[in-house]
């Protein structure tokens with residue numbers, strides 16, 4: 339049964355009235371639809387793993403717990419957050435280039451599913467800690483390929499990179515890791531590029547992964563339990579961006595994925611698609627209230643209660659080379675159209691959420707909504723800078739709206 343489209347403006351207005359602004363509003367119905375779409379396109383090959391770095395909100399994490407099989411954590415802190423949201427340690431993998439001893443000890447003692455080993459140093463340390471804990475720890479080894487196709491918003495391989503073991507070193511490193519007595523090599527992992535909206539580039543990248551997985555497993559006679567594919571699936575952020583057609587990606591990837599699954603070495607291997615923003619990004623909105631407007635030398639500016647401090651990514655300072663507006667609308671619509679700049683409350687000229695945005699006439703007290711804000715939101719932003727109120731987080735599940743705010747700062751609230 340298809341659900342009726344949510345009345346976004348009513349939801350955002352209610353959330354702002356009840357919980358205040360600036361706020362992030364996450365709609366779980368939309369996440370549910372995205373999980374279904376991913377399962378229907380890729381379910382015959384992949385199971386999903388949620389990279390919680392993109393949105394570690396505890397209420398969202400516990401909602402996801404019964405809907406996504408695996409979780410990827412990138413710090414000891416994320417591991418503890420996932421556990422308190424009810425995720426069992428065995429369902430977690432742990433990535434990250436700078437894992438500290440205390441983090442490794444904590445997760446290994448707690449029964450982590452898989453450690454994603456990113457260097458020989460980490461493998462040796464984990465081996466020692468596993469011995470002390472009396473465990474044989476499952477690991478998957480992260481490989482950094484020597485090439486990433488064009489079209490990824492951020493790339494973690496194909497050039498000097500802190501992430502994973504460079505493919506050039508992988509054969510020798512694998513031999514050493516396989517020989518460590520307290521680790522068990524359960525598989526391989528590659529995450530080399532993210533935020534890609536080009537189906538051909540995503541499929542080509544997965545093809546690179548498959549080639550590497552095949553060669554390394556053959557060289558070491560591994561029959562892996564698990565191969566983890568960093569999805570790279572991107573989402574539309576800016577006006578004019580085209581959303582990915584998952585069926586098109588699936589159809590183009592099918593020959594190589596089917597061939598891999600058909601090989602006896604991989605007949606019992608579970609393929610995992612690790613992803614963050616694709617699952618939750620489009621299901622979240624950032625809502626900020628206009629505290630004043632100003633006409634300045636021919637430009638009209640809406641000055642809002644939340645800006646770059648609440649939403650660094652929308653201000654263009656989170657990995658964007660050229661600042662481009664996110665999709666933005668005035669909640670509740672309105673008459674006419676005019677160009678307006680949208681700035682935040684900080685005393686710096688880089689605190690801008692939009693330039694020349696075409697909106698109906700905006701006045702003091704209006705709400706502005708920024709789309710595609712469900713990933714890399716509050717925890718990726720300098721929320722304490724200048725001690726304005728930190729963003730509220732609101733979880734909307736069916737008809738229920740709950741305050742799911744995680745970060746309390748020193749800001750003075752209304």
Ligand SMILES: Cc1ncc(COP(=O)(O)O)c(C=O)c1O
Pocket residue numbers: 389392410433494529532533568569570571612613614615616713
């Ligand atoms: C290892 C790893 N896994 C998962 C992700 C999540 O990427 P995305 O949110 O683009 O799906 C990233 C992003 O940087 C990553 O580095």
